Amino acid sequence: MSDYMKKTDRYGKFWIWTAAFVIAMVPIAVCLYYNAWPSASAVLKGLLGVAPIFWTVGAIEVITYTPMLGTGGTYLAFVTGNLTSLKAPAALTAMENAQVKQGTEEGEVISTIAIATSSIVTTLVLAVGVFVLALISPVLNHPTLKPAFDNILPALFGGLGVVYVSKNWKLSIAPLVFMVILFVAVPSLASSVGVLVPVGILVALGAGRVMYKKGWV
Template structure:
């Protein structure tokens, strides 16, 4: 029996997800075998208790938040290759915007998957070139003239995307934007917890959309 596109996406997606998990565990195991140094269960558990809950929380939030945007194949590919917030999600959203398709549709799924795959390939090539030319590029990258530019790559990337989406849905964007601006002004230390605050902004936007819809403002 011929499997559907979604069935094949889930099959290969799960296959590569678990392959990535195995490969991640292989690295520390290989190091332990090579140096014959086994930390033991208790030290590993103590280390995990300090950091794992944060990553589990962010990971769960990213799955709930990004999967509806990226689609089935795009989500599997994005979570295997990583760096969703900085690269994969902006690439997918920008590609769907340029193609004139919406997330959650079959067209959006195809465009999202192609965009994420292209982003992964380009990222791998750029990293490979950077590693090979690290010695030559280090003085340029660390120069005082370029330092401010590298520190503002992420804000400029999301700023460009925000202009497009905010201009089209400014009524829906107003509530989460004002909330986040006030929150970060009052508690600047929360800037390092952006991943956790993404669903908070989404919930505020949904709530505001519901109120505006009830008042026939959208």
């Protein structure tokens, strides 16, 4: 491992543990400043409604996105959030355009630059947006625009899909057919798509392994 990668891991650990502390300080600051500690049962009951699914998805995301985003990119992306709807597609597109592969140091660098840029731009758009919220709120909340924002995932993955599927169409067939059939058969799974990402990966890996052994890819 190069010196850069070793240091990336060390810096990454420092930043992410600091981030965990900063993020935990938000509710603590609210409780201390307003002297308003909620009852443990209220927090537990609230948590019970979301934690089982979100903790599972969280653990799955760490395992599946780390190899895709690389060390620096992962440390950054898990602090700045919006992984599937922005950071992962941004990193994938950037690596594709720069013609570098993840798992190489060039891929690591491009992925990190893409995720950092995306985080900075998101933060700036939100900061500016918050200050002119009264002005832009009627525009963003306009009924005409609602379907556009509701459909951001298909709009994003349509383009991304073409790039990846056309380049690796043999490897794409099995996971794509499997997922389309699965979602058509069980539409309610859409709400837990995060859990299905590793299933898609396993199908892709299984089919890929068979094709590799047979010399098809």
